[in-house]
Amino acid sequence: MEFCITGEMEFLLLHNIKACLFYLLPGGKFFKKKFYIGNIGGDQIIVEVAGGKIGSWYGLNSGNNGNIVTLWSLVADKAGLSGVINKWLNKHITAKYSYLDENNKVIAYAYLYRNNYRHVWYPKTSGKGLKPLYNIPGIIRSNELVIVKGEKRAEALIEHGIMATTVMLGIYGSISETDWSILIGKQVIILPDKDEKYAEKIAAELANLGILHSIPEGYEEGIDVKQLFASNQKNIQAFPARQYLKDKSPLPKDIISPRILTPGGMLLLGGAPKVGKTDLLLSWLAYMSAGLPFLGMIPAKPLKIFYLQTDIEYHYIKERLQQLEFDEKSLELVSENLIITPKTKLLLDSEGVEKIGNIMAKTLNVKEVDIIAIDTLRSIFDFNKYKEENSNSSMFCFLKDRVEKLRAMTNPRCGIILTHNTKKVSKRSLSEEPFQSFSGASALRSLYTSGVMMMKDNEQHKLIFELRNGESIPAMQISKVNSQWRSTCATS
Numbered sequence: 001m002e003f004c005i006t007g008e009m010e011f012l013l014l015h016n017i018k019a020c021l022f023y024l025l026p027g028g029k030f031f032k033k034k035f036y037i038g039n040i041g042g043d044q045i046i047v048e049v050a051g052g053k054i055g056s057w058y059g060l061n062s063g064n065n066g067n068i069v070t071l072w073s074l075v076a077d078k079a080g081l082s083g084v085i086n087k088w089l090n091k092h093i094t095a096k097y098s099y100l101d102e103n104n105k106v107i108a109y110a111y112l113y114r115n116n117y118r119h120v121w122y123p124k125t126s127g128k129g130l131k132p133l134y135n136i137p138g139i140i141r142s143n144e145l146v147i148v149k150g151e152k153r154a155e156a157l158i159e160h161g162i163m164a165t166t167v168m169l170g171i172y173g174s175i176s177e178t179d180w181s182i183l184i185g186k187q188v189i190i191l192p193d194k195d196e197k198y199a200e201k202i203a204a205e206l207a208n209l210g211i212l213h214s215i216p217e218g219y220e221e222g223i224d225v226k227q228l229f230a231s232n233q234k235n236i237q238a239f240p241a242r243q244y245l246k247d248k249s250p251l252p253k254d255i256i257s258p259r260i261l262t263p264g265g266m267l268l269l270g271g272a273p274k275v276g277k278t279d280l281l282l283s284w285l286a287y288m289s290a291g292l293p294f295l296g297m298i299p300a301k302p303l304k305i306f307y308l309q310t311d312i313e314y315h316y317i318k319e320r321l322q323q324l325e326f327d328e329k330s331l332e333l334v335s336e337n338l339i340i341t342p343k344t345k346l347l348l349d350s351e352g353v354e355k356i357g358n359i360m361a362k363t364l365n366v367k368e369v370d371i372i373a374i375d376t377l378r379s380i381f382d383f384n385k386y387k388e389e390n391s392n393s394s395m396f397c398f399l400k401d402r403v404e405k406l407r408a409m410t411n412p413r414c415g416i417i418l419t420h421n422t423k424k425v426s427k428r429s430l431s432e433e434p435f436q437s438f439s440g441a442s443a444l445r446s447l448y449t450s451g452v453m454m455m456k457d458n459e460q461h462k463l464i465f466e467l468r469n470g471e472s473i474p475a476m477q478i479s480k481v482n483s484q485w486r487s488t489c490a491t492s
Contacts, residue, residue, distance in 0.1 A: 001086075001089075001090055001093065001095075001096050002086060003085070003086055003089055003096075007123060008109070008121065008123070009069060009082075009085050009086075009089070010055070010067060010068055010069050011121045012089055012093070012111070012121070013055065013068045013069065013072075013085070013089075014054055014055045014068055015119060015121075016092060017049050017054060017055060017068070018030070018049065019092070020068065020088075021035050021047060021049070023088060024071070024072060024075055025037045025045075025075070028045075028047075030049065033048065033049055033050040033051060034046055034047065034048060034049060035047040035049050043059040043060070043061045043062045043064070044059065044060040044061055045057055045058075045059055045060075045071075045074075046058060046060065047068075047071065055067050055068035055071075057070075057071050069081075069085070072084065072085060092113055092114060093111050093112070093113055093114075094112050094113065094114050095111070095112040095151070095152060096109055096110070096111055096112075097109065097110040097111075097112075097134065097151040097155070099132050099134060099136075099168070100135075100136055100137055101132070101136055102136055102137065102140055104137055106123060106124075107122065107125075107132050108120050108121060108122045108123070108132070108168070109121045109123070110134075110151055110168060110169055112151075112152070118169045118171075119169075120168060120169065130177060130178060130179035131167070131168045131174055131177050131178050131179065132168070132178075132179060133165045133166070133167065133178060133179070133180070133182060133183075134151055134154055134165045134166045134167075134168070135154060135158065135163070135164065135165045136182065138158065138163050138164075138165070138367075139163065139165055139182055139183065139186070140182070140413070141163075141367045141368065141411045141412075141413065142163035142186070142411075142412060142413070143186055143187060143264060143412030143413050144163065144186060144187040144188070144189075144412070145163040145164060145165060145183075145186060145187075145188060145189075146162060146163065146164045146165075146188075146189050146190075146191055147164070147165055147166065147167075147188060147189070147190045147191065147202055148164055148165075148166050148170075148191050148193055149166060149170040149191075149193040149195055149198055150166055150169070150170030150193075151166055151169075151170065153166065153170070153193060154166045167202070170198075172195075172197065172198055172201065175198070175201045175202055175205060176201075176205065178205070180205055180206060180209055180211065180249075181209065181249045181250055183206065183209070183211045184209060184210070184211055184249055184250075184251075184252060185211075185252050185263065185264070186211065186212070187212050187213075188206060188211060188212065188213040188214075189213070189214055189215075189216060190202050190203055190206075190213055190214070190215045191215075191216070192215060199215050200215070203215055207239075207243075208243070208246075208247075209247055209249050210239055210243055210244065210247050210249075253300050254300060255299070255300055255303065255370055255371065255414075255415045256288065256297050256298065256299055256300070256303075256415070257297070257298045257300070258298075258470055258471075258473070259450065259467050259469050259470025259471075260297050260450055260452075260465075260467070260470075261371070261415040261417070261449075261450060262415070262449055262450075262469050263413040263414075263415070264412065264413050264414075264415070265415050265416070265448075265449035265450065265469070266399075266403075266415070266416040266417075266418065266447055266448040266449055266450075267415065267416070267417045267418070267448060267449070267450045267451070267452065268417075268418050268419075268420055268438070268444055268448040268450075268451045268452070269281060269417060269418070269419045269420075269451075269452045269454065270419070270420050270421070270422055270434075270435070270437075270438055270451065270452070270453050270454065271419075271421070271422060271453060271454035271455060271456075272421065272422050272455075272456070273421050275454050275455070275456050275461075276454060276456070276461060276480075277375070277376075277419045277454055278309070278311050278312060278375055278376075278419065279320065279480070280454060280478075280485060281307075281373065281375055281417070281419060282307075282309075282312075282317070282320055282321070282340075283320075283324060283484075283485050284297070284485075285305050285307055285338060285371070285373055285417075286321065286324055286326075286334050286338060287299075288303045288305060288371065289302060289303055289304070289305050289333060289334050289337035289338040290302055290326060290330040290331075290333040290334050290337075291303070291330075291333060292326075292330060294485075295463070295476065295478060295485060295486075295487050296476070296487060302333045302337055303337060303370040303371055304337045304364055304365075304368050304369050304370050304371075305337060305338050305339065305369070305370060305371040305372075305373060306339050306360050306363070306364060306369055306371070306372050306373070306410075307338065307339065307340040307341065307373045307375070308341055308344065308356060308372070308373065308374045308375065308380070309340055309341050309342070309343070309344065309373075309375050310341075310343060310344050310345070310346070310375060310376060310379035310380060311343060311375065311376065311379070312342070312343055313342055313343045314342035314343075317340060317342055320483070321334075323483035324483070324484070325484060339360070339363045339364055341359070346380060347380060347381070347382050347383070348374075348380040348381070348382055348398075348402045348403070348406070349382045349385065349402070352380065352382075352402075353402055353405050353406055353409075356406060357406065357409045357410075360372075360409075360410060366409065366410040366411065367410065367411055368411065369410045369411045369414045370411070370414055370415065371414060371415045371416075371417060372406060372407060372410065372414060372415075372416050372417070373416075373417040373418075373419075374403070374416070374417070374418050374419070375418075375419040376418075376419045376420060376421065377418045377419065377420040378420065378421060381398060382398060382402060385398075395444060396446070396447070399444075399447055403416060403418070418448075420438055420444070421438075422434075422437040422438060422453075423437050423438070434453040434455070434464050435451050435453060435466050448468075449467075449468045449469055450465070450466065450467045450468060450469070450470075451465070451466040452464070452465055452466075453465075453466075460477060460479070461477070461478045461479060461480075462475055462476065462477055462478070463475065463476045463478055476489075477489050
C-alpha cells in the first residue's frame with residue numbers, strides 16, 4: 001500500500017503515536033502527555049503525545065521544532081523518508097479502502113489493522129454528518145446491489161462482477177449514521193454474514209425510505225448471489241401510505257429534466273417519416289453530451305451516449321455535427337461522450353444485441369453509459385421472430401427481450417431513447433390522440449416513461465410531450481435556423 005506524505009502519513013502516524021515513537025526513538029520515555037528523548041544530534045527532544053498539539057516536537061537546546069513527519073526526518077534519510085514511513089505503516093495496516101463520491105473523488109479512507117482495529121480519515125472534511133456508503137460510483141451505475149458487512153467482503157463480490165456496498169467499517173454503530181438515500185429506486189439484498197442483528201438494523205433503515213430489499217433465508221457463503229437477485233425479482237413488496245407520506249428523502253436525479261428522461265426510463269420520439277426526427281435527435285444528443293440545455297431540456301451532467309443510428313451515412317453525420325455551434329470546451333465533451341454509428345443495416349436479434357454490446361464495450365465504459373439511443377425502432381426490429389411491429393404482443397416482447405437486454409448489458413439505470421414512425425392516420429386523429437398513432441402503440445405506451453411527438457404543419461415544426469412521471473409540458477413550436485434548432489414559442 002502507498003500512503004501520501006502530504007497529509008495521510010501524518011494522520012496515520014498521529015493515530016499510532018505511541019507505537020510510532022517507540023519504533024522511531026526506542027530510548028525515549030513517556031511521562032504524562034509528553035515523550036522525552038535525551039540525545040538526537042546533541043539535542044533533547046520533547047514530543048506532545050496528546051491534545052491539540054499532538055505530534056508537535058521541539059528541541060530544548062537547538063530551538064528547532066516540527067511535526068511528526070519532520071521528526072522522522074531527524075532519524076531517517078530525508079531522500080528515502082516516504083519509503084521508510086510507508087514500510088513502517090505497512091507492518092501495521094493490512095488494508096486501505098477508498099470511499100469515493102459520484103465523481104470518483106475521495107471522501108474518506110478506511111484502514112484495517114493487523115489486530116482488527118479499524119478507523120477512518122476524511123482528508124478534506126471534518127467527517128461530521130451522515131456517512132457515505134462504500135462504492136458510490138458503482139451504486140449509481142447499478143439497479144441492483146448487495147449490502148454486506150465490511151469493505152473486504154464488498155470488494156470480494158465486486159471483483160466477481162457483483163455490485164456490493166457496506167456501511168463504513170462494517171460496524172453496527174454506523175448504520176443509523178449512514179446516508180441511504182442513494183439506494184432509492186434500487187433492488188437491494190442484505191447478506192447477514194453471520195450477524196442477523198446487523199442485517200435487520202439495515203433492513204429497518206431501508207424500510208423507512210421505502211427501498212425495496214430482502215434478507216435471503218438460509219443464506220450461506222458460496223451461494224450464487226446472482227441467483228438471489230433472480231429469485232428476488234418474484235417478490236412483491238407493499239408499504240402503508242404512512243411510509244410514503246413520511247418519506248422525505250430526495251428523488252433520483254433526472255437524466256434529462258424536467259422528467260424528460262428518468263433513471264432506467266424509456267423515451268419515445270415519434271413522428272411521420274421524413275419529419276426531421278433524426279436531425280432533431282442528433283442535435284439533441286450532441287447538446288446532452290456537452291452538458292448543455294436543448295429546447296428547455298436540461299441534462300444532469302455531460303452525458304455519455306451511444307447512438308445506434310440506421311438512417312444517415314457517415315459523411316452527412318459529419319456535415320451536420322460540424323454545423324452545430326459549440327465553444328471549444330463543449331466541443332471536446334461532445335467528441336469524448338457521444339458515440340454514433342453511421343447508417344447501419346442490422347436487426348436487433350440475439351446476435352445483433354451481442355454485436356452492439358461489443359461495439360459499446362470498445363468505445364465506452366459501458367457501466368458509465370447514461371443513454372442508449374436507437375434510431376429508428378423499425379429499422380432494427382427483429383421481424384424474423386416477432387412477426388410485425390403493429391402487433392402489441394410482438395412489440396412488447398421485442399422491447400423486453402432485445403432493448404432491455406441491451407440496457408442490462410451496460411448500465412441498468414441508463415435511459416433509452418427510441419425513434420419510431422407514426423402510422424398513416426387522419427390529421428384529426430393525429431391531433432386528438434398523437435401518441436396512439438405509433439405502430440404497436442398500446443405496448444409502447446405501457447413501457448415508455450415519456451413520449452415526444454414531432455409534427456409538422458405548414459412548414460412549422462411542433463413538439464408535443466407526454467410524461468408518466470412528471471407534470472405536463474406545454475407543446476412547443478420549434479424551427480431550424482442556420483442549422484440550429486430553436487424554440488419559437490410554447491403552445492397550449
